Amino acid sequence: xxxxxxxxxxxxxxxxxxxxxxxxxxxxxxxxxxxxxxxxxxxxxxxxxxxxxxxxxxxxxxxxxxxxxxxxxxxxxxxxxxxxxxxxxxxxxxxxxxxxxxxxxxxxxxxxxxxxxxxxxxxxxxxxxxxxxxxxxxxxxxxxxxxxxxxxxxxxxxxxxxxxxxxxxxxxxxxxxxxxxxxxxxxxxxxxxxxxxxxxxxxxxxxxxxxxxxxxxxxxxxxxxxxxxxxxxxxxxxxxxxxxxxxxxxxxxxxxxxx
Amino acid sequence: xxxxxxxxxxxxxxxxxxxxxxxxxxxxxxxxxxxxxxxxxxxxxxxxxxxxxxxxxxxxxxxxxxxxxxxxxxxxxxxxxxxxxxxxxxxxxxxxxxxxxxxxxxxxxxxxxxxxxxxxxxxxxxxxxxxxxxxxxxxxxxxxxxxxxxxxxxxxxxxxxxxxxxxxxxxxxxxxxxxxxxxxxxxxxxxxxxxxxxxxxxxxxxxxxxxxxxxxxxxxxxxxxxxxxxxxxxxxxxxxxxxxxxxxxxxxxxxxxxxxxxxxxxxxxxxxxxxxxxxxxxxxxx
Amino acid sequence: xxxxxxxxxxxxxxxxxxxxxxxxxxxxxxxxxxxxxxxxxxxxxxxxxxxxxxxxxxxxxxxxxxxxxxxxxxxxxxxxxxxxxxxxxxxxxxxxxxxxxxxxxxxxxxxxxxxxxxxxxxxxxxxxxxxxxxxxxxxxxxxxxxxxxxxxxxxxxxxxxxxxxxxxxxxxxxxxxxxxxxxxxxxxxxxxxxxxxxxxxxxxxxxxxxxxxxxxxxxxxxxxxxxxxxxxxxxxxxxxxxxxxxxxxxxxxxxxxxxxxxxxxxxxxxxxxxxxxxxxxxxxxxxxxxxxxxxxxxxxxxxxxxxxxx
Numbered sequence: 001x002x003x004x005x006x007x008x009x010x011x012x013x014x015x016x017x018x019x020x021x022x023x024x025x026x027x028x029x030x031x032x033x034x035x036x037x038x039x040x041x042x043x044x045x046x047x048x049x050x051x052x053x054x055x056x057x058x059x060x061x062x063x064x065x066x067x068x069x070x071x072x073x074x075x076x077x078x079x080x081x082x083x084x085x086x087x088x089x090x091x092x093x094x095x096x097x098x099x100x101x102x103x104x105x106x107x108x109x110x111x112x113x114x115x116x117x118x119x120x121x122x123x124x125x126x127x128x129x130x131x132x133x134x135x136x137x138x139x140x141x142x143x144x145x146x147x148x149x150x151x152x153x154x155x156x157x158x159x160x161x162x163x164x165x166x167x168x169x170x171x172x173x174x175x176x177x178x179x180x181x182x183x184x185x186x187x188x189x190x191x192x193x194x195x196x197x198x199x200x201x202x203x204x205x206x207x208x209x210x211x212x213x214x215x216x217x218x219x220x221x222x223x224x225x226x227x228x229x230x231x232x233x234x235x236x237x238x239x240x241x242x243x244x245x246x247x248x249x250x251x252x253x254x255x256x257x258x259x
Numbered sequence: 260x261x262x263x264x265x266x267x268x269x270x271x272x273x274x275x276x277x278x279x280x281x282x283x284x285x286x287x288x289x290x291x292x293x294x295x296x297x298x299x300x301x302x303x304x305x306x307x308x309x310x311x312x313x314x315x316x317x318x319x320x321x322x323x324x325x326x327x328x329x330x331x332x333x334x335x336x337x338x339x340x341x342x343x344x345x346x347x348x349x350x351x352x353x354x355x356x357x358x359x360x361x362x363x364x365x366x367x368x369x370x371x372x373x374x375x376x377x378x379x380x381x382x383x384x385x386x387x388x389x390x391x392x393x394x395x396x397x398x399x400x401x402x403x404x405x406x407x408x409x410x411x412x413x414x415x416x417x418x419x420x421x422x423x424x425x426x427x428x429x430x431x432x433x434x435x436x437x438x439x440x441x442x443x444x445x446x447x448x449x450x451x452x453x454x455x456x457x458x459x460x461x462x463x464x465x466x467x468x469x470x471x472x473x474x475x476x477x478x479x480x481x482x483x484x485x486x487x488x489x490x491x492x493x494x495x496x497x498x499x500x501x502x503x504x505x506x507x508x509x510x511x512x513x514x515x516x517x518x519x520x521x522x523x524x525x526x527x528x529x530x531x532x533x534x535x536x537x538x539x540x541x542x543x544x545x
Numbered sequence: 546x547x548x549x550x551x552x553x554x555x556x557x558x559x560x561x562x563x564x565x566x567x568x569x570x571x572x573x574x575x576x577x578x579x580x581x582x583x584x585x586x587x588x589x590x591x592x593x594x595x596x597x598x599x600x601x602x603x604x605x606x607x608x609x610x611x612x613x614x615x616x617x618x619x620x621x622x623x624x625x626x627x628x629x630x631x632x633x634x635x636x637x638x639x640x641x642x643x644x645x646x647x648x649x650x651x652x653x654x655x656x657x658x659x660x661x662x663x664x665x666x667x668x669x670x671x672x673x674x675x676x677x678x679x680x681x682x683x684x685x686x687x688x689x690x691x692x693x694x695x696x697x698x699x700x701x702x703x704x705x706x707x708x709x710x711x712x713x714x715x716x717x718x719x720x721x722x723x724x725x726x727x728x729x730x731x732x733x734x735x736x737x738x739x740x741x742x743x744x745x746x747x748x749x750x751x752x753x754x755x756x757x758x759x760x761x762x763x764x765x766x767x768x769x770x771x772x773x774x775x776x777x778x779x780x781x782x783x784x785x786x787x788x789x790x791x792x793x794x795x796x797x798x799x800x801x802x803x804x805x806x807x808x809x810x811x812x813x814x815x816x817x818x819x820x821x822x823x824x825x826x827x828x829x830x831x832x833x834x835x836x837x838x839x840x841x842x843x844x845x846x847x848x849x850x851x852x853x854x855x
Contacts, residue, residue: 002725003659004694004727006624006725008624011650011651015649019646019649027638031447031453033451033452033453033454035453040457041461044461088452093635097629097632097633097634098632098633101629104622105647105693106622107650176305179303179359179363180306182452184305186309187308187309187312190313191316195320206324208324446636
């Protein structure tokens, strides 16, 4: 057999997905500047929030500010990576022709998405570890009434939140040009951080609390707070996240363009 | 006539019509590049989001959602007070768009292309500055109109009002150099985005932009009051008559905000501009 | 295995008002190198992208290795290799890392280090993609198309931006893979490339196939000659018709622009004489008058009436 004699075939899907996830995670971690967004801002929000909490007139129903803010900041970190970072990275992948190139490789589209999500979860875990340590240093004591319920509920919330925000991020990146994706992803991140009920409990928004609690950001924040403050699974919030996930997945599947 | 005709015929003609090469000044070159950048904005109106949707949403969010829990002792209340802060934030974010635009141009090789033309290299930067100032000015107009709708008014005279706008534009000018520095120093648009976001976000929020510094805990209060964005915000509020008397012990810059803002603009430009130009030249020389 | 590698019949593709492909039919034989030539905007890339399954044919049928590239994409993709015209890698990824990644998606990939050396990528294995020169990016693109050991590769302008040495290396590699049984479909702007490499050439213009054949068939085996006439002032009206009348029916006259014409006909001295007499008679002063064996480029110009330069 000569060097180039055809011998086509795809690697098993699991191997392809693992390869894609490894590659994406490596590139994300190499883009250190993007990690600033993923780590520095949540840390600043946590420290600033804890320092200023008693002056903000928050309705924390008797809890220490750090106990309420830390779960919110964990939710913010998930949102920043799953939505903002993923949208921006995918927007530029389209610009650079990476998505198109992979589109002609044996890696199927769902394999690509699965690889992306796995890589994302890697980064999210790293973020959560750093932020949990930061929270503990600032005096955070998560509820230890039902540790298993808390841990399970956090896992469910992180999974549902990652899904919803990743699907929304891919939707934006698949429709808009790279620069517009960047601008919109930043804008949505800023707005949701300030007014999306992610860091602050929805109760802090007064009359606007009703509509805000339907946002995916508020749902993720509420689910994390329920898990870590009250040791319970917030079923409504999870259902809202799943709803957003389904909606955004359908939209992405219908609109995503390779180039 | 026939002789002239013949003589002309013997001169070999060039195959292609070349456009006439006109000697132009830096001003005209810069304006051409400005126009190119503006055409870019026209083609991608999404790029105006940072000076339109973003500040308007912030006004609405803070004025109507958080406004109830922040009380300001002025006649017009929190909404009018807030506006100066959001204008300062919008102008500060203008460095973001300069940096992203410049990096995108560098990455796509457009700057190299422009520098291969017989134009003064400075015109690329001047053009970017002018278009950025126009970009910010659109934001100021949008903000002012939004303000008028929610009850913000200028309660002083024309001269002071104009000085307020002038300070904002001057600030935008200083921020351009920061944008050029970041845009030339970093490898990719994503990198610029990460760094600019992670610096601009705390700078514009750890200030008196959205909430008064009086009630902040001591450490935060000191940081916020020495933050240049607070000087700018305070200056604009004073010049437009949207402020209230400062509490005891406010930091020095807040007591003389107009002067402090002018000093900041001069110092930032004097320090950052040479650095930015050096970085830009180094990046484009290789 | 006698079915063709690519079979296109009656393909139509339209973007808005623009008809990019207009009833194109063509065939690519297995084990051949087939060049698709055409001016910019002729529909080459659209046709290739339809074969690669990126686009769904609006009318007509496309079969690649016997499969429908859109409906049976999953089955087709592992069997083909694609080299895009530009890009296709993350800007911060290292050259070798990218190649290894694509290799890991295939079942029996080639040895990436070998491929890397064969393409003369030398010591740029650890260089980030954005720092590679245009020619190096092209070679990496070709390596990515070949690494999965495909039966059929589509290469879109493989040597654009390469230095002469790299072009030669690339040509030798393409000839070697054909020797090993891989079918190659390539688009190019370089006539010398098509003439040197291709077994079969398809010339398309305005979305239609206008000529097909081996390089020798298309240039009539060198029996025909071309004269390129460039003059100092624009031709008078009706010049090509008047010249055609003088030359007779065996010769073709194509006006390329207002100061140049291409005359193709039997390779004898008489034609040159006639052209020069015609110039004198019509008070036209030639700036240059060149006679040569008809090259593929002349055939192309005659057929499309357009220069090939990008």
